[in-house]
Amino acid sequence: MDMATVLPVVWYFIIGFGVMMYVLLDGFVLGLGILTPFADDEHQRDHMMNTAAPIWDGNETWLVLGGAGLLAAFPRAYALVLSSLYLPILLMLIALIFRGVAFEFRFKAHTSRWLWGLAFHVGSVLAAFAQGVILGALVDGIAPLPPGQVHGAFDWFSPFAVMTGVAVVCGYALLGATWLILKTEGRVLQIAFDLTRPLMVAVIVFMLIVSASLPTLHSALMHRWFTGGNFLYLSPVPLLTAVCAVMLWRSVIHRREAQPFVYALGLFLLGFIGLVVGIWPNIVPPALSIWAAASPPSSQGFVLVGAAFLIPAVLAYTVYSYRVFRGKLAGDAGYH
Amino acid sequence: MLTAEFLSRLQFAFVVSFHILFPAFSIGLASWLAFLEGVWLVKRTDLWRDLYFFWLKIFAVAFGMGVVSGIVMSFQFGTNWSGFSVVAGNVIGPLLNYEVLTAFFLEATFLGVMLFGWRKVSDRTHFFATCMVAIGTLISAFWIMSANSWMQTPTGYVIKDGVFYPDDWMKVILNPSFLVRLPHMVMGAFISTAMVIGGVSAWYLLKGRFADKSRATLKLALAFLAIVIPLQIVIGDMSGLEVREHQPAKLAAIEARWETRSDVPLTLFAWPDEQAETNHYAVDVPQLGSIILTHSLHGEVKGLKDFPADQRPPVKIPFFSFRIMVGLGFAMLGLALIGLWRWRRGTLEKPWYLRAWVAMIPSGFIAVLTGWWVAEVGRQPWVVYGVTRTSEAVTPLPVGSVLASLITFVVVYLGIFGAGLYYLVKLFRTGPVAGPIKQAAAHQTPARPLSVPQETIEG
Numbered sequence: 001m002d003m004a005t006v007l008p009v010v011w012y013f014i015i016g017f018g019v020m021m022y023v024l025l026d027g028f029v030l031g032l033g034i035l036t037p038f039a040d041d042e043h044q045r046d047h048m049m050n051t052a053a054p055i056w057d058g059n060e061t062w063l064v065l066g067g068a069g070l071l072a073a074f075p076r077a078y079a080l081v082l083s084s085l086y087l088p089i090l091l092m093l094i095a096l097i098f099r100g101v102a103f104e105f106r107f108k109a110h111t112s113r114w115l116w117g118l119a120f121h122v123g124s125v126l127a128a129f130a131q132g133v134i135l136g137a138l139v140d141g142i143a144p145l146p147p148g149q150v151h152g153a154f155d156w157f158s159p160f161a162v163m164t165g166v167a168v169v170c171g172y173a174l175l176g177a178t179w180l181i182l183k184t185e186g187r188v189l190q191i192a193f194d195l196t197r198p199l200m201v202a203v204i205v206f207m208l209i210v211s212a213s214l215p216t217l218h219s220a221l222m223h224r225w226f227t228g229g230n231f232l233y234l235s236p237v238p239l240l241t242a243v244c245a246v247m248l249w250r251s252v253i254h255r256r257e258a259q260p261f262v263y264a265l266g267l268f269l270l271g272f273i274g275l276v277v278g279i280w281p282n283i284v285p286p287a288l289s290i291w292a293a294a295s296p297p298s299s300q301g302f303v304l305v306g307a308a309f310l311i312p313a314v315l316a317y318t319v320y321s322y323r324v325f326r327g328k329l330a331g332d333a334g335y336h
Numbered sequence: 337m338l339t340a341e342f343l344s345r346l347q348f349a350f351v352v353s354f355h356i357l358f359p360a361f362s363i364g365l366a367s368w369l370a371f372l373e374g375v376w377l378v379k380r381t382d383l384w385r386d387l388y389f390f391w392l393k394i395f396a397v398a399f400g401m402g403v404v405s406g407i408v409m410s411f412q413f414g415t416n417w418s419g420f421s422v423v424a425g426n427v428i429g430p431l432l433n434y435e436v437l438t439a440f441f442l443e444a445t446f447l448g449v450m451l452f453g454w455r456k457v458s459d460r461t462h463f464f465a466t467c468m469v470a471i472g473t474l475i476s477a478f479w480i481m482s483a484n485s486w487m488q489t490p491t492g493y494v495i496k497d498g499v500f501y502p503d504d505w506m507k508v509i510l511n512p513s514f515l516v517r518l519p520h521m522v523m524g525a526f527i528s529t530a531m532v533i534g535g536v537s538a539w540y541l542l543k544g545r546f547a548d549k550s551r552a553t554l555k556l557a558l559a560f561l562a563i564v565i566p567l568q569i570v571i572g573d574m575s576g577l578e579v580r581e582h583q584p585a586k587l588a589a590i591e592a593r594w595e596t597r598s599d600v601p602l603t604l605f606a607w608p609d610e611q612a613e614t615n616h617y618a619v620d621v622p623q624l625g626s627i628i629l630t631h632s633l634h635g636e637v638k639g640l641k642d643f644p645a646d647q648r649p650p651v652k653i654p655f656f657s658f659r660i661m662v663g664l665g666f667a668m669l670g671l672a673l674i675g676l677w678r679w680r681r682g683t684l685e686k687p688w689y690l691r692a693w694v695a696m697i698p699s700g701f702i703a704v705l706t707g708w709w710v711a712e713v714g715r716q717p718w719v720v721y722g723v724t725r726t727s728e729a730v731t732p733l734p735v736g737s738v739l740a741s742l743i744t745f746v747v748v749y750l751g752i753f754g755a756g757l758y759y760l761v762k763l764f765r766t767g768p769v770a771g772p773i774k775q776a777a778a779h780q781t782p783a784r785p786l787s788v789p790q791e792t793i794e795g
Binding site for chain 1: 396397400401403404405406407408410411413414415416418419421422425426427428429430432433434435436437438440441442444445446447448449451452453456457501502503505731732733734736737740741744745748752755756759762763
């Protein structure tokens, strides 16, 4: 096999890994933003936000890696997806701006504190929703176009994409709630415990609806799942998902404080694997394959050499920074 | 008139002009913070710690705004410039990817330790985190200047089916304009930051506040500028020679030269008229153009008429922007030199001189912005110089989409910018008050440190 065959496969997994890291890590930060209205007062909102203040920036960087990685390794996919989903991307960017500056401004504000709290919440909800819509539109399929043409401004719109938008809001909220269980105590911990099981039910329901609707989509994403004996080989994915859900439920009943987050991450991971398996070997369903979208080996190879050393290094110092800020955060004290 | 291309260009100009201010400030501030904390580690006096925490709060705001506006940039190439992404993604993508992997993660991760880890890690580890952030900002500048310089002076590629393929990465990264433009930008960032540091110090001295701290930082800014601005002028001159060699049409626009000729005058001021291909109200200094642009008395400079009309950049924006940039450069140099002289004579704190500093706080940023306008407008009509036209790079989006996004960006950015500026002014009003002191028992309690970097500001 030559490099032009192998490298796109490697990059498919690197970008998949980057996007997954983003979804998991910024997922819980966006999730706690989605949950801030459940706090009783500004004090508890501080408590929630403080758990993420030192690490949110690094988490969001995985999104930039996803964007830059896609441009470097699959420039045609980058161009097609971003230009076709212009308005959802715009919504996501604007929402992320408000969410991000709220971290800086809210703690400096006095009279307008509530306003930046609101910006943080609405920004988190809309960013999550936009990411869900982008996911839904991608799974639904974006047909490749000849140069000089572009899809209509609202071609991405479908009930399915709106549904996945809501699903991701619930999913991130679940991640956020379990993160708060891990990192807080007192009243916020109680709130997080109360929210986790309803959110988990919502997430499981959405996972079932998405799975059931996949065969109706243009991209025929489910073909891989049901052709030949594939379902047998792939059956561990739904099985493990069920196991994760049960374990999450039990860990909340038993008031475990670390396990719920781990199982929520597991649910996301499995859902993500399910989609990646379905999309393969396309990078943009239904027709743009990883080989058709790939940049040449001279580009992919050049970045791969660096990425092989740099991604482990990034992971190492990310782990370090999480260790610096490990442990519970008391309600009456923050970094601020 | 309102084509998707025009609106996309306007949008890109707006979001990138907005964005560049914050990285420029962050590049300067990060190194400044590393300096302050390094001095504090040696001297261990409150003065240096208080200064560190004061500027750390400023840095947090500037960095945060740089991050959120930077994420927008990483998507613009796909949303609005998908033609460019397809044609040049093979070359530009890897450069940006290296920027993320070597710089963005480093900055973002250690920023958390820097802002919130004061009582969680040792002094030396904290200093290490500050240095990592500072190095990250410089590495980021390296890659982004490499990518932009490659678009100005592309080398190391072959073209197949209208698409760029990298051929020699060393030639791509170290392209001809990169080695002058990188130091030019980094020094521009340092100068802009030093102007703010000196200007804010001067303001405190005028108000009679934080006199010891402000005297120290004003002198530091002054000494730094007196060394770096002359260097910057030399590099700027080298940049001019490079532009003459690789982008002669840009140079002709900068100088509003229409005819190719020797013994070129320097046009101090004029109103360039692109229709009539001439300058009105020109104020020329004979021979000076040749001397500056070619370093010889009779040197030849190409005129715009040598280029077909569809290969000429707009003239007015590069012409005026360049004059503003250079004018401010010399004004800042004058401020620094006068300062050195007054420092020697012990009259540094005369109110009029301090007021001049305060008035000139934004001049570095204005010079950075106008400098970028020269570089980017002067490159037109090309997006990859001499090969790919801007009109081929744009996504053929519906006009309504781009109009909607442009209006959204303008409204949101002005709101965010206004808020950011408001909080920065509040921080400056509070000033370098006492920074947080480590408590011996802090690490034993589960409660997090009340590190002051982001405490609520009263008022």
